Amino acid sequence: MTISMYQASAPRFVNMLKNLSAILDKAQAYADAKKLDHTVFTSYRFYPDMLPFTRQIQIACDSARGAMARLAGVEIPKHEDVEQTFPELKARIAKTIAFIEEFKPAQIDGTEDKAVTFKARGKDTTFQGMQFLLGFAYPNFYFHVTTAYNMLRHNGVEIGKWDFLGTP
Amino acid sequence: MTISMYQASAPRFVNMLKNLSAILDKAQAYADAKKLDHTVFTSYRFYPDMLPFTRQIQIACDSARGAMARLAGVEIPKHEDVEQTFPELKARIAKTIAFIEEFKPAQIDGTEDKAVTFKARGKDTTFQGMQFLLGFAYPNFYFHVTTAYNMLRHNGVEIGKWDFLGTP
Numbered sequence: 001m002t003i004s005m006y007q008a009s010a011p012r013f014v015n016m017l018k019n020l021s022a023i024l025d026k027a028q029a030y031a032d033a034k035k036l037d038h039t040v041f042t043s044y045r046f047y048p049d050m051l052p053f054t055r056q057i058q059i060a061c062d063s064a065r066g067a068m069a070r071l072a073g074v075e076i077p078k079h080e081d082v083e084q085t086f087p088e089l090k091a092r093i094a095k096t097i098a099f100i101e102e103f104k105p106a107q108i109d110g111t112e113d114k115a116v117t118f119k120a121r122g123k124d125t126t127f128q129g130m131q132f133l134l135g136f137a138y139p140n141f142y143f144h145v146t147t148a149y150n151m152l153r154h155n156g157v158e159i160g161k162w163d164f165l166g167t168p
Numbered sequence: 169m170t171i172s173m174y175q176a177s178a179p180r181f182v183n184m185l186k187n188l189s190a191i192l193d194k195a196q197a198y199a200d201a202k203k204l205d206h207t208v209f210t211s212y213r214f215y216p217d218m219l220p221f222t223r224q225i226q227i228a229c230d231s232a233r234g235a236m237a238r239l240a241g242v243e244i245p246k247h248e249d250v251e252q253t254f255p256e257l258k259a260r261i262a263k264t265i266a267f268i269e270e271f272k273p274a275q276i277d278g279t280e281d282k283a284v285t286f287k288a289r290g291k292d293t294t295f296q297g298m299q300f301l302l303g304f305a306y307p308n309f310y311f312h313v314t315t316a317y318n319m320l321r322h323n324g325v326e327i328g329k330w331d332f333l334g335t336p
Contacts, residue, residue, distance in 0.1 A: 002170035003280060003298055012302050046322040112171060127336060130171055134180050135336025142310035143317075143332055150318045154214040164311055168295060168303025 005112055006105035009133055013064035014097050019166035020145050021093045023159055028086035030157045038085040044151050053151050057089045060144035061096040067137035068100050070116045071129055072107040173280055174273035177301055181232035182265050187334035188313050189261045191327055196254035198325045206253045212319050221319050225257045228312035229264040235305035236268050238284045239297055240275040
């Protein structure tokens with residue numbers, strides 16, 4: 001018994017993206033209850049040169065669908081980064097989940113050693129499939145989901161770690 | 169070709185813990201250059217009822233070594249939560265890395281379906297090995313490493329996402 005590349009990718013990304021979407025529901029409810037503009041939250045940055053909340057969600061989505069597409073060797077569809085409100089960000093997540101759920105295990109399984117090349121910090125970088133998924137895509141994905149969570153938490157939204165973990 | 173449970177655990181936890189340790193070096197250098205007490209950073213919380221920086225590091229360590237120990241079926245050694253300074257927190261990480269590096273692949277491989285039971289939110293919870301590793305231990309581990317990173321970044325420490333990602 002071992003883990004397949006599909007098992008380690010699609011269901012894991014989808015699970016966390018659903019948790020993230022539910023967290024956005026709580027953020028929206030909080031903002032609406034306090035009559036606060038969504039952009040107070042969605043434009044928030046932890047530091048002037050750090051990306052705002054909207055970009056954290058967009059990059060979380062892009063890292064998950066990019067991982068699936070790169071492993072399968074299909075083109076990554078362009079998603080414009082235009083979301084500002086919680087419902088718009090939730091739609092971005094839903095679109096990402098739908099994209100990921102289209103992949104069949106046969107497209108992903110067996111890609112452990114596949115060379116995955118993409119531009120990172122401006123230059124072509126090549127990883128092997130497993131190294132790409134576990135060593136790059138996972139930490140990058142979790143980085144942005146957690147950062148989005150932390151930004152909401154810091155701004156008073158009533159969420160806890162089990163909202164993040166969901167149902168494993 | 170597939171991924172073994174060992175490949176998906178020990179080297180991944182160790183890699184991120186080394187990145188985290190290097191981030192603490194940068195935090196210490198920043199604090200020392202500005203003549204700031206380490207505890208200004210290590211006691212920082214994003215919200216009054218959220219755990220402080222020290223606990224983020226401690227729990228990141230505990231989630232990694234707990235995952236290894238639970239999969240292998242060995243006792244989790246007690247580490248007292250007493251660290252306050254960056255060197256103390258780095259020592260906690262080093263102790264955790266040493267613990268993880270003692271595991272042999274044969275202790276971890278084949279645990280995909282093993283029942284892993286532990287107390288979560290006060291009640292016994294059982295996961296299967298792969299579900300435990302990918303669905304609980306990973307997100308929990310990355311949650312705390314990322315939160316520690318965000319706390320430092322928010323407080324001005326000059327770090328970037330590649331400090332977090334390191335060398336996948």
